[in-house]
Amino acid sequence: MDSKQLADQVxxxxxxxxxxxxxxxxxxxxxxxxxYFLICQGTNERQVQAIAREVKDFAQEEEIEVKRLEGFDQARWVLVDLGDVVCHIFHRDERQYYNLEKLWGDAPQLEVKL
Structure with missing residues (x-):
């Protein structure tokens, strides 16, 4: 699985x-x-944790190493590092504050195919 396919699966x-x-x-x-960076949000701490857990479980099923998992307990900004793809899962209230899309504004945004 190449990094683009991994981003789509995440x-x-x-x-x-x-x-x-x-x-x-x-x-x-x-x-x-x-x-690739994947950025998304959940509406509350439980949902943020559920999303992060799903990404981690997917990676383990595909035998992809989770290099880092940070912020899970606080569930305000969870980072799941899969190497070529880093998934940022924000609590809705935190996403605008950190505004990664603007911080990394030079990076093109790709169509998300679900």
């Missing part, structure tokens, strides 16, 4: 838990951190 995992406003950003020509 988007589906997020959508399975009713994540809102899913965005995939192509970071290849912008940052060395990852090929």
């Amino acid at each position: 988007a589906k995992a997020c959508d399975d838990k009713r994540a809102e406003d899913i965005v995939i950003m192509d970071m290849k020509n912008v940052s060395l951190i990852a090929d």
Whole structure:
């Protein structure tokens, strides 16, 4: 599975838990951190944790290493690092504050196919 396919599959995992406003950003020509950022939000802490758990479970089923999982207990901004794809799961109240889409504004946003 290439990194674009992984990003698409992670988007589906997020959508399975009713994540809102899913965005995939192509970071290849912008940052060395990852090929893609996936950004989404949940409406409350439980949903944010459920989305993160679904992404982690998907990765484990596909034998993809979860390099880091941060922020799970607070569930305000959970980062799931899958190497070439980094998934940012925000609580709705935090997403506008951090505004990663603007911070990484040079990165093109891709169509999310669910």
